[in-house]
Amino acid sequence: MKKIILFFLILSLVGCSSPTEIPVDFPTVTLTNTPSLTATQKPATPTVTPFPPLQTDGPYFSYFKKIGKEYQFVMMDMDGRGRKEISIPNELIESLNNFPDIYSVSPDGNWFAFHTGGAGIFDPELLQSEGTFDLTLNLYNFSTGEWQVITQLLSKDYPNNFKEASEELNDPSITSAKLHYAFLYGIQDERSLAWSPDGQYLAFAGQMDGLSSDLYIYHIETKSIRRLSNETQEVQSIRWSPDSKWIVYHGALEVFETDTKFDVFAISIEGTQAKQISTTTSGFPIWINSHSFIEFDSDYELATSFGLRLVDIETGRIRKIWDGPVKDFGFNSKNKKFVFTTHLFANSPSLSKELDPNFVPGMYLVDLATFKVTNIKIPEDFDILDYSFIRSFNFSNNLFAFIGRLDNHSPYVLSKDGELTEIKINKVYGISDSLDLNYWVAIKDESLDIYTVNNVLVHSVQLPFQDAPTAFFIWKPDSKGLFVIHEFKIYTIDISIGEVVLVEPNLVRSIYDIGIRWITEK
Secondary structure, three states, X not given: OHHHHHHHHHHHHHOOOOOOOOOOOOOOOOOEXXXXXXXXXXXXXXXXXXXXXXXXXXXXXXXXXXXXXXXXXXXXXXXXXXXXXXXXXXXXXXHHXXXXXXXXXXXXXOEEEEEEOOOOOXXXXXXXXXXXXXXXXXXXXXXXXXXXXXXXXXXXXXXXXXXXXXXXXXXXXXXXXXXXXXXXXXXXXXXXEEEOOOOOEEEEEEXXXXXXXXXXXXXOOOOEEEEOOOOOOEEXXXXXXXXXXXXXXXXXXXXXXXXXXXXXXXXXXXXXXXXXXXXXXXXXXXXXXXXXXXXXXXXXXXXXXXEEEEEEOOOOOEEEXXXXXXXXXXXXXXXXXXXXXXXXXXXXXXXXXOOOOOOOOEEEEEEOOOOEEEEOEOXXXXXXXXXXXXXXXXXXHHOOXXXXXXXXXXXXXXXXXXXXXXXXXXXXXXXXXXOOOOEEEEEOOOXXXXXXXXXXXXXXXXXXXXXXXXXXXXXXXXXXXXXXXXOOEEEEEEOOOOEEEEEEOOEOOOOOOOOOEEEOOO
């Protein structure tokens, strides 16, 4: 389950499908070469290594690094030169060893939210009766070095309260051990911590007031905690709407490594009554606007997803968009377009899904304003089973880009007539467009080819490693270059001169690279 959830998290991080408008006209596909709170403790004062200080007002590229046994939090200017490196106290290293989560660092880069202590062992068959139960929510201020203990997260009678919760549910299949297991599953890996996009609130799951975990928010300015929910389910994940007005969270009474059904709840920041709005077997919402998102179900035995549904939090309405299998998708928020690919998969026993006999595998475009679904015309010799991932929903002149067949790896664009058209570049393993849509890059084995929006080759940048398809290419917000993540190194590329510079050799990274993010202020 984690792999599919985090896959979509990475898509949002690297900006492969940034929102843009799709034009009416389709340009000629031509390539031209041109020249080139309750308790506070303060550890030792954070130390800053002798790099040039930050030169701008942000945004900053932030990440964790490790030198020897020492961890540091780094904020770097977009050109990779000025930076601020802050040593992390030894007491926080255990949290970092669990992979620092993108949602644990506040949007302004000032705060790091993390858990200390424990809540017992994972065992869905036997409830642990003895042990040390001291799970605690903490905040660390990167600027001042102040460590704040926010609150204990467990009730006084923990974990025996799960016995009472099981009795109240009056369902023989939901035992106290299963409830405890679900609680632990939701609290691990910081999935139950989420900063509001405006940085004013930290939403978190806690079990200190009830028989199950509930949703709480901590207000940074007033240092106050407010409880927002009181359901019987154990909180599994928390996510904010883009405007910081809504919180969507998943709950479950029992969880499995595969095919867990989550009840999806939503509540406004004002604290209006939480309401269950849907049920899904997949993860986080794909936000369409400030109050609507797309969700889907996943079948982990078949390693695919099924169905697309548009959920409106304000009205509670759920509109079915697609009921068949889904391999990959892209979203264009400005033009309210959604594109997805689909294969002919077997029926799903775990989801009790049977395919429509009229189902046609292929590629579809959805107009979210009218909910019209259009089958995109593909080349006759294009094998649908060789579809790769959708890499961009913008690309040349704001059109749609797509990596094609496995035998040639050519990109394709969507014409105004709704047909895929191939761009003749061989052995392209990835495509990404700049946020201002003035440039796009083609990722090859050992190079990064930079093109203008009119498909003019500006630079072919030779990379200092030979397996470029394994690297992450992250556009800078000013669209003047990219950061490249390869193994434990960070490089910066200036697209105006095609220069590659190593700026960090000691990156701390997890398999999902969820500790890397842009922050907005010093």
